[in-house]
Amino acid sequence: MTARRSARTRAARLGEAESRVGSARALADGLHPTTVWAFDDLDAVDAWYEGRSPDTFLYYRNGGPNPAALEAAVADLEGAEAGVAAGSGMAAISGAFLAVAQAGDHIVSDQSVYGGTTVLLRTELARLGIATTFVDATDPAAVAAAIRPTTKIVHVESLSNPLLRCPDLSVLAEIAHRAGAILSVDNTFASPILLRPCEHGADIITHSLAKYLGGHSVAVGGVAVGRASIVAAARDRLIRFGGTIGAFDAWMTLQGMKTLPLRMAAHAQNGARVARALADRADIVRVYYPGLTDHPDHVVASRLFPDGLGGMLSFDVGSAATARAFFAAGAEIGIPLAPSLADTRTTVSYPAGTSHRALSRHERYAIGVTDGLIRLSVGIEDADDIVADLDAALTRAKTA
Ligand SMILES: Cc1ncc(COP(=O)(O)O)c(C=O)c1O
The missing domain is CATH 3.40.640.10 (Type I PLP-dependent aspartate aminotransferase-like (Major domain))
Structure with missing residues (x-):
């Protein structure tokens, strides 16, 4: 056998x-x-x-x-x-x-x-x-x-x-x-x-x-x-x-x-790197990634996910206006606003306006889906390039 x-x-x-x-x-x-x-x-x-x-x-x-x-x-x-x-x-x-x-x-x-x-x-x-x-x-x-x-x-x-x-x-x-x-x-x-x-x-x-x-x-x-x-x-x-x-x-x-295991390893590696980079920025209110110690489920996640926490994360830029400016800048820089996830390339989405649009504002806020929340699907590109593109889009959004 x-x-x-x-x-x-x-x-x-x-x-x-x-x-x-x-x-x-x-x-x-x-x-x-x-x-x-x-x-x-x-x-x-x-x-x-x-x-x-x-x-x-x-x-x-x-x-x-x-x-x-x-x-x-x-x-x-x-x-x-x-x-x-x-x-x-x-x-x-x-x-x-x-x-x-x-x-x-x-x-x-x-x-x-x-x-x-x-x-x-x-x-x-x-x-x-x-x-x-x-x-x-x-x-x-x-x-x-x-x-x-x-x-x-x-x-x-x-x-x-x-x-x-x-x-x-x-x-x-x-x-x-x-x-x-x-x-x-x-x-x-x-x-x-x-x-x-x-x-x-x-x-x-x-x-x-x-x-x-x-x-x-x-x-x-x-x-x-x-x-x-x-x-x-x-x-x-x-x-x-x-x-x-x-x-x-x-x-x-x-x-x-056929390439799922290789892609998931790359998504997870890049996800952790990008989460840390975003958490280091003073202009971001909060980063939601269970690999970060301040995530409410960090302990459970670390036990359940020994091989990494994937490429999905969310971050709060504080307001709908900043989110809107970030999406416009990202679209130009090369981070498409695309309401799906898990592509090989990095994309962003706006839960309040797409996946959670049918919920009332009160219901959204009760579960943490604020007007400034951006969902990021970290791709398998070079992590330095992803971080550089996000930096550029965030900086442009701040000055918009
Ligand atoms: C976690 C999760 N489950 C289920 C679905 C629904 O999948 P589909 O759009 O293929 O019907 C989605 C869609 O985004 C999702 O994010």
Whole structure:
């Protein structure tokens, strides 16, 4: 038996085995854009429906070779039993929630999660009769106090968007499991290279593939991996609601994942360097990076993330006017204002005006998303160049 290879080796060698052409085979994995598969006879169709031909595909919404390869790859890197790919991160989260919760059930969510998730819980799931209580999930007592007999899910982000809060996953898993609920972790900011929530008791893990897993801002999708029974139920919801991923996005994401370990190491190294540089500036009110000792979750984060804290951080420049001037200067200098994250190049975003726009000002301030908050996705460029560009943009913003 060969020893299990490291994540770096497994990632570099991702891709399905191709069928042979003559006496050789393509090294790169194939793209299968077909929407449907042709069968030799009706018996073969019956075999598919009855689960007797597991490696066969029927129709794109039910899966295909490229989504299947992607699902297996993410499940492998996360150390999860199974995975299902979806058309977006929100589709994956919706599929995961609806796999477990139904009308009359209750969810406890961290208050400091991606604004789109907050809105999903508050509007669409509420409409379906699923109630949510939002708490500070870095306070386990608050999570425990919010649990009801009907609670089915405790949901958190391993590194929250945008303030990089870092809940203690194993403590939350214990609280959830004691109540008969599951722990759901959005691991988008961390990636499985820096943290594998399954190892800390999480039951279902979601990602927006448009972020680190894809890594180049060219492919969209989402994925939910974790316990096989939950993944199977999420797959049913995604097939019925119509939230599956296309072959091209699945294939493109897999190309990006081949370099994920190398990229995450570079993002983490640059993230730590840039956080320190920003923290040294007198004109910045506050830097949110869990690697800095003044971050409220520094101790928990240092324990959970031995390989670094990634490339996401936020900093507060004090006012909306300064933020506006910084974005204009950055756009000229070469730090694009782009409301996504995890590209190879450094980008910035404005949570108050994008991801958290649907929250009231009062709600935003309650979780720390102020008018002066800038979210920075530190890329894999030379760290000196990133720091120089940020210095230039900040200096220009101050004098604007
Ligand atoms: C942490 C996090 N989770 C989920 C999502 C949603 O992903 P998508 O936009 O692919 O639906 C985002 C989007 O920015 C995010 O930042």
